[in-house]
Structures are given as structure tokens and as C-alpha cells.
Amino acid sequence: MEKFAVLGCGVVGSGVVELFEKNKALIEKRCGKSLEMGYILDLRDFPDRPYGNKVVKSIDTILADNDVTVVAECMGGVEPAFTFVKACLEHGKSVSTSNKELVAKKGDILLKTAKEHNCNFFFEASVGGAIPIIRPMHKCLAANTFSAVAGILNGTTNFILNKMICDSMDFEAALKLAQELGYAEKDPTADVEGHDACRKICILSSLAFGKHVYPESVFTKGIREVELKDTKYCEQLGFAIKLIAQVKALDNGKILPTVMPMAVKNTNLLSQVNDVFNAVMTETDGADRSMFYGRGAGKFPTASAVLGDMIEQVQLDGTISAQTWESADNADFIEDFAAFSAKRYFRTTAADMAVLTEVFGDVEERTISDDEETVCIVNAEMNAAQVDAAVKALAQKGVQVLAQYPVLV
Amino acid sequence: MEKFAVLGCGVVGSGVVELFEKNKALIEKRCGKSLEMGYILDLRDFPDRPYGNKVVKSIDTILADNDVTVVAECMGGVEPAFTFVKACLEHGKSVSTSNKELVAKKGDILLKTAKEHNCNFFFEASVGGAIPIIRPMHKCLAANTFSAVAGILNGTTNFILNKMICDSMDFEAALKLAQELGYAEKDPTADVEGHDACRKICILSSLAFGKHVYPESVFTKGIREVELKDTKYCEQLGFAIKLIAQVKALDNGKILPTVMPMAVKNTNLLSQVNDVFNAVMTETDGADRSMFYGRGAGKFPTASAVLGDMIEQVQLDGTISAQTWESADNADFIEDFAAFSAKRYFRTTAADMAVLTEVFGDVEERTISDDEETVCIVNAEMNAAQVDAAVKALAQKGVQVLAQYPVLV
Numbered sequence: 001m002e003k004f005a006v007l008g009c010g011v012v013g014s015g016v017v018e019l020f021e022k023n024k025a026l027i028e029k030r031c032g033k034s035l036e037m038g039y040i041l042d043l044r045d046f047p048d049r050p051y052g053n054k055v056v057k058s059i060d061t062i063l064a065d066n067d068v069t070v071v072a073e074c075m076g077g078v079e080p081a082f083t084f085v086k087a088c089l090e091h092g093k094s095v096s097t098s099n100k101e102l103v104a105k106k107g108d109i110l111l112k113t114a115k116e117h118n119c120n121f122f123f124e125a126s127v128g129g130a131i132p133i134i135r136p137m138h139k140c141l142a143a144n145t146f147s148a149v150a151g152i153l154n155g156t157t158n159f160i161l162n163k164m165i166c167d168s169m170d171f172e173a174a175l176k177l178a179q180e181l182g183y184a185e186k187d188p189t190a191d192v193e194g195h196d197a198c199r200k201i202c203i204l205s206s207l208a209f210g211k212h213v214y215p216e217s218v219f220t221k222g223i224r225e226v227e228l229k230d231t232k233y234c235e236q237l238g239f240a241i242k243l244i245a246q247v248k249a250l251d252n253g254k255i256l257p258t259v260m261p262m263a264v265k266n267t268n269l270l271s272q273v274n275d276v277f278n279a280v281m282t283e284t285d286g287a288d289r290s291m292f293y294g295r296g297a298g299k300f301p302t303a304s305a306v307l308g309d310m311i312e313q314v315q316l317d318g319t320i321s322a323q324t325w326e327s328a329d330n331a332d333f334i335e336d337f338a339a340f341s342a343k344r345y346f347r348t349t350a351a352d353m354a355v356l357t358e359v360f361g362d363v364e365e366r367t368i369s370d371d372e373e374t375v376c377i378v379n380a381e382m383n384a385a386q387v388d389a390a391v392k393a394l395a396q397k398g399v400q401v402l403a404q405y406p407v408l409v
Numbered sequence: 410m411e412k413f414a415v416l417g418c419g420v421v422g423s424g425v426v427e428l429f430e431k432n433k434a435l436i437e438k439r440c441g442k443s444l445e446m447g448y449i450l451d452l453r454d455f456p457d458r459p460y461g462n463k464v465v466k467s468i469d470t471i472l473a474d475n476d477v478t479v480v481a482e483c484m485g486g487v488e489p490a491f492t493f494v495k496a497c498l499e500h501g502k503s504v505s506t507s508n509k510e511l512v513a514k515k516g517d518i519l520l521k522t523a524k525e526h527n528c529n530f531f532f533e534a535s536v537g538g539a540i541p542i543i544r545p546m547h548k549c550l551a552a553n554t555f556s557a558v559a560g561i562l563n564g565t566t567n568f569i570l571n572k573m574i575c576d577s578m579d580f581e582a583a584l585k586l587a588q589e590l591g592y593a594e595k596d597p598t599a600d601v602e603g604h605d606a607c608r609k610i611c612i613l614s615s616l617a618f619g620k621h622v623y624p625e626s627v628f629t630k631g632i633r634e635v636e637l638k639d640t641k642y643c644e645q646l647g648f649a650i651k652l653i654a655q656v657k658a659l660d661n662g663k664i665l666p667t668v669m670p671m672a673v674k675n676t677n678l679l680s681q682v683n684d685v686f687n688a689v690m691t692e693t694d695g696a697d698r699s700m701f702y703g704r705g706a707g708k709f710p711t712a713s714a715v716l717g718d719m720i721e722q723v724q725l726d727g728t729i730s731a732q733t734w735e736s737a738d739n740a741d742f743i744e745d746f747a748a749f750s751a752k753r754y755f756r757t758t759a760a761d762m763a764v765l766t767e768v769f770g771d772v773e774e775r776t777i778s779d780d781e782e783t784v785c786i787v788n789a790e791m792n793a794a795q796v797d798a799a800v801k802a803l804a805q806k807g808v809q810v811l812a813q814y815p816v817l818v
Contacts, residue, residue, distance in 0.1 A: 132549030
């Protein structure tokens with residue numbers, strides 16, 4: 001009889017317990033072993049819940065029980081999660097976590113600790129909620145060299161942008177609705193400013209390229225400045241504005257991770273990912289483009305991913321699954337954002353096609369123009385300096401740039 | 410030093426060798442061990458290829474080499490693949506296969522043989538080519554009860570239907586183009602009649618529900634009768650006709666696997682899967698809907714999946730990955746197609762809305778009608794007998810049914 005413990009009985013932790021109890025027979029069959037929920041660590045008591053008698057107040061109770069082989073960490077935040085997870089790993093107990101902040105900031109250390117103590121540190125639930133993405137990238141695509149990963153990794157911002165595009169709500173109204181529906185926190189900063197998506201692209205970048213990418217190394221811009229009219233113009237041109245977290249491998253051997261709103265072309269499936277759903281697109285030399293789509297958050301979706309890791313751990317029975325990346329000085333392999341280059345969407349004051357073509361070179365013929373404004377897609381790839389130069393050149397011709405977004409094809 | 414062998418040096422087999430050689434350093438790092446291509450089994454010689462000196466003519470050479478721990482089977486067809494794979498497993502050598510016919514017809518036996526001999530039988534490449542789907546269903550979603558799996562599992566037919574929808578080609582012209590581009594065989598029966606998709610939904614059904622589903626148990630209808638005008642009408646109504654392989658869990662505890670053209674609503678991402686791409690949508694109690702998308706065939710995409718399995722096998726180092734399903738009498742748990750029920754698309758001779766509503770009950774208001782024909786979407790779920798009854802009732806009112814498709818929402 002193996003036992004597991006759950007750290008933190010909030011939304012995700014209680015989901016882990018409830019989904020396990022619901023599907024216990026099936027899970028035990030798939031594990032090939034019997035499995036029991038041993039402990040829930042929480043400062044609160046839950047006298048009214050069926051598992052209330054499993055609540056303990058000290059991590060030491062869990063560490064001391066040799067029957068506990070795997071621990072689900074669902075507390076969130078760096079501390080005390082980091083201390084507890086590290087202690088579990090040092091006691092040879094494998095850990096499955098849903099905590100993206102912990103993995104993004106301390107993943108390298110915890111992976112090393114797990115390896116040293118012959119156990120596993122799993123984190124399928126830390127990116128994309130229910131979406132199988134960590135294991136597919138790490139296992140199924142292991143024969144490939146990655147060239148890029150791009151994803152919609154935050155459901156709250158995707159919901160807001162979707163409401164702007166489909167229901168013509170402006171940003172503030174859409175945010176208010178997201179808060180009313182429980183998709184956005186009272187303080188929505190982490191979602192809206194892109195910090196949550198940033199943590200997740202750190203994890204995917206580290207996994208794809210084998211070296212730890214820390215959040216402070218990633219250029220991050222949120223969606224607060226996205227204007228309703230740009231979502232509308234983009235739609236008319238065949239694009240959707242999405243908060244895209246991506247990482248690209250560059251020719252110089254470095255990588256360039258970014259989080260920012262981009263105009264996604266409607267031939268890219270990411271443009272069709274709506275509501276609170278998340279998706280990740282990978283590009284590799286063997287498999288080409290693959291996409292993974294599903295619920296990026298929520299009680300049972302996230303619990304599904306946490307439990308999937310725990311089931312594999314029980315099946316593995318002591319085998320190390322070799323999921324790892326190295327600690328690294330980010331300055332050595334992360335390119336500066338100044339090198340980021342992409343096709344661009346521009347909205348300007350009313351401008352002649354001739355003027356736009358003179359400044360930008362290759363402009364897509366399909367533009368939208370009225371007496372006040374002109375929007376166009378520039379086919380040439382431009383970096384930030386080139387955008388600045390174009391803005392100045394247009395100003396000299398009496399055309400003001402009102403908005404611009406990089407394009408994802 | 411571990412070695413692997415490749416059975417069959419056709420498109421996939423040569424892809425496995427070439428992708429391995431290209432990414433050898435990366436693969437060995439991810440394996441945590443050095444790995445060498447030991448043998449290629451083929452009746453032909455390949456004197457001009459760099460690996461020509463590895464070609465052997467007898468499976469016994471491979472069976473006799475204890476350094477060979479994992480074998481890639483890329484021959485296709487049931488024999489001699491079945492005999493060779495079984496022999497490898499009986500010698501304790503794990504096997505990774507891209508052969509859907511082998512898995513669909515003999516998967517239960519080979520999984521049992523692998524377990525008895527303490528090795529693994531992997532088949533990620535047998536469904537969806539490069540798309541990670543077997544391991545995500547088996548590992549990442551292992552805490553879930555599956556309610557349905559639906560996929561576009563054949564790239565050739567998806568290409569043909571896509572050409573009909575987007576380029577207004579009729580079926581024969583689109584098939585001819587697919588053949589010219591090398592997407593369709595000279596004899597396109599296996600693709601066009603749905604047999605290939607049938608084998609793949611057998612594999613996914615067996616995996617999701619734990620009992621072997623054999624191809625002859627699956628109602629299978631291909632795309633040969635799909636008319637250009639129905640693809641057009643569907644598009645106008647917000648649907649795309651796709652060859653959908655799906656399996657649903659029914660309330661009576663049985664499952665119902667089917668392969669047939671369906672009208673997929675454009676809010677379902679499967680409707681957006683174009684060209685030769687494949688995708689699989691799963692529905693589970695914890696994760697809700699998840700979708701997996703990518704290249705369903707081709708040299709390197711398929712090789713990527715075969716090698717992913719082999720890398721995991723080398724990492725596992727003797728651990729059984731417990732992927733299994735039972736042999737089973739299909740009559741006991743597969744529901745008859747007569748029970749299949751869905752919303753429907755109907756094309757009839759010109760008909761009044763009042764007549765349609767009288768016969769069908771709940772018809773979507775948005776219909777298309779001209780002097781000759783009327784198309785509508787019926788919201789009530791209808792099984793085959795109910796469709797037959799409606800066809801008769803309409804005939805009595807002077808309206809002929811010209812085409813009908815079940816709807817996937």
C-alpha cells in the first residue's frame with residue numbers, strides 16, 4: 001500500500017483529493033497498485049469534508065511516514081512551498097506540483113535535489129492546467145531539436161481579449177466581467193501584466209532548451225494597453241490579437257523568450273483558441289508543428305494533471321524519469337529583446353499606400369483606411385529599432401503611428 | 410552502450426535512422442546514456458547510404474545480440490511484422506512501432522507478451538504520426554474517466570475534403586491531386602473508405618476504455634459519396650464536413666466507435682484542422698476537452714514518434730510502463746451502430762420550413778433554400794431508424810432527402 005500526501009487544500013488540492021476518490025478504482029488499475037490518500041497539509045481544518053480526518057498541521061508528519069512515496073504540492077507561491085518540496089525530495093519522496101512560480105524560480109534546484117535523492121520532481125500541472133504539455137515535450141518529442149514554442153498560457157487574458165473581439169467590450173468592461181465570473185483575481189496584475197504567462201514560458205523554455213530561464217530574463221508586456229479598435233481591425237485583416245508567450249531559437253545559438261500581445265494570423269490554430277482555453281504550439285525539426293489545447297486552469301483540470309504525474313510516479317516505482325535542466329547564467333544564452341524581429345501590424349493616422357510602402361517597403365495590399373486612420377500589415381520583419389525609425393520617418397511625412405503589434409504567422 | 414535495431418528501411422525506417430543521426434548528441438543527453446544504431450533489417454541492400462553496412466537479412470542476428478534493448482518496427486502490415494515483433498518481445502527487447510494495422514489487430518497479444526517478458530510494447534507513432542497522443546492519454550490523463558474521443562486521423566481524406574471546401578474541387582479531382590502530391594496511394598481504398606482511420610480509432614478506444622476493440626467491430630463509412638455541394642452548404646451554415654473517427658461511452662456501460670463523415674460545428678477546433686494535419690479531441694471528467702494536433706504522417710514526423718518511444722525505453726531501463734488493455738469479446742461491450750444518435754444536417758428537395766419542423770421537430774432557424782433544394786440542421790438527436798422514419802414522412806409530403814450527415818458539436 002502506497003500513500004500520497006497533498007500540501008494545501010485550496011481549489012487545486014481539494015480537486016486532487018476529490019478526483020482521486022471519484023476515480024480510485026480506475027487509477028489503481030492503471031497504477032497496477034493500491035494507492036491511498038494519506039495526509040492533507042493545511043493550516044485550516046475541514047471538519048465537514050469526508051477527508052477532514054486526514055488533515056495534519058506539520059510537514060514532519062508526512063516526512064516521517066515511509067509509506068508516503070509521492071506528494072502533491074498545491075500551495076502556490078515560493079515559500080513555504082519551496083522548503084516543503086525540497087524536504088520531501090530530500091526524504092526520497094517524489095513531488096508533483098501545480099505551482100508555476102515555484103518551478104519558474106526554483107525548478108533547476110528542485111530537479112537537482114530530486115536526482116540526488118533518487119526521486120522525481122514533476123510539474124505537468126504548472127503549465128496549461130489540464131493540457132498534457134510537459135510530458136509530451138519531454139518524452140514524445142525527445143528526438144527533436146526545438147526551434148520555437150508559442151502559447152496562449154493565461155486563460156484570464158485570453159477571455160478578456162476574446163470578449164473584446166467577439167462582444168466588442170473594451171478592456172475595462174471585459175476585465176470586470178472576468179472578475180465577476182471568477183476568472184480574474186481582485187488584483188489582476190499577475191494575469192493582465194503577463195507575469196503568469198511569463199512564468200509558464202520560463203518553464204517551457206527551460207524544458208525545450210535544457211537550461212533554466214528565469215522570469216526576470218524575459219521581456220514581458222501585458223494586455224492593458226490593447227485597444228478595442230485594434231482587435232476589430234485585426235479581425236477584419238484576418239488576425240486575432242492574443243497574449244502570446246513564446247521562445248525562439250536564434251541562428252547565433254541563443255534563445256529569445258517573450259510575452260506580449262501579438263496579431264496571430266488566422267491560419268495559425270492559436271488564433272482560434274477562445275474563451276479561457278490555453279494552447280501551446282511547438283516547432284521542431286522532426287515533428288514540425290504540434291499543438292496542445294485544453295483547459296488552462298480550474299479545480300479538476302489542474303487536479304487531472306497533478307494526479308497524472310502521481311500515477312506515473314507510482315508506476316515508475318523508483319525509476320528516475322530524467323526530466324532535467326541545468327542552472328545557468330541567463331546572460332550567456334538569452335538574447336536581448338532588441339534583437340526580436342517580426343512582421344508588424346500598424347495603425348496610423350490616415351496615410352496613402354504610397355507613403356506606407358515608401359517607409360515600410362513590403363506592405364500587404366489589403367489595408368483598411370478611412371478619413372482618420374489607416375491600418376496595414378508590414379511583411380518585412382522589423383525589430384524595435386526599425387520600428388522606431390519607421391515611426392520617425394512617417395512623422396516626417398505627417399503620419400502618426402497610433403498602435404503597432406508584432407505578427408505571429 | 411545500448412543498441413537499437415530498425416525493422417524495415419522504407420520511408421519511416423530510414424527517417425528513424427536519419428533523425429537519430431542528426432540529433433544523436435541531444436538524444437543521448439536526454440537518454441542519459443550512449444545509444445547506437447545497431448542493425449537495419451531489410452530484404453534490400455542500401456550500398457549508397459551511410460548506414461548501408463548495418464543492413465542484415467535475418468531477424469535472428471538482432472535477436473542474438475544482447476546489446477540490442479529496443480527495436481523500431483517500421484515494416485507495416487500484420488506479417489511478418491507480428492512474428493518479428495513477438496520474437497523481439499520474447500527475447501526481452503522492447504519494441505516501438507508505427508504500424509497501426511499491427512496494433513489494431515494484435516495489440517492485446519503483443520502487450521501481454523511484453524508484460525510477460527518484462528519489456529515494453531510502445532506505439533505512439535501508430536496514431537496521429539508525430540502527434541503525442543498515446544502517452545498523453547495513457548499517462549497525463551490517467552486520473553480521468555474518458556467519455557469520448559474524436560479525431561481527424563487520416564491526412565489523405567482531410568486533404569481531399571479540405572480541397573473540396575476551400576478550392577471547390579469535386580471528390581475525384583481532389584483525390585487525383587492528392588495522388589499527384591504523394592498524399593494518396595495509387596489504390597486509395599484504405600484511406601478513402603475509412604479503413605486507416607478505423608484502425609486508429611480501435612487503438613484509441615482500446616487505450617481509453619481498457620479492452621481491445623477490433624476493426625471489424627467498428628461501423629466504418631468513407632468519404633467517396635461526399636458531394637461538393639454539401640461541403641459548400643455546410644460551410645455556409647458554419648460547419649465543416651470531416652471524416653471523424655470517434656468513440657463514445659454510453660450510459661449503458663458500452664462504447665460506440667464509429668468512422669464516418671460528419672458535419673463538425675465551427676466552434677469545435679476539429680473543424681479548423683486543415684490540409685494533411687491530424688488532430689484528436691478527448692473528453693474526460695477531470696480535464697474536460699483536450700486537443701492534440703500535428704502532422705499525422707510523413708517520414709520525419711512519424712520517425713519523431715518512434716524515436717520518442719525508444720528514448721523513453723532507454724530512460725526507463727527495464728521498468729514496465731504498464732500500458733495495457735485486455736483481450737475482450739467485442740460483442741459484450743461494443744454497442745450496435747443502430748444506437749448511434751446525433752443532431753443531423755439534411756439536404757432535401759425544396760421544402761417549406763413548416764414541413765421540416767413538422768417532421769423533425771426542432772430545426773435551426775438558419776436554413777438555406779432555393780427553388781430546388783433546402784438544407785437545414787436538426788437539433789434533435791436522431792438515430793438511423795429515426796432518420797429512416799423522417800425520410801419516409803418527408804416523402805409522403807413530396808420532399809425527397811438528398812443527403813444527410815450526423816453533426817459533431
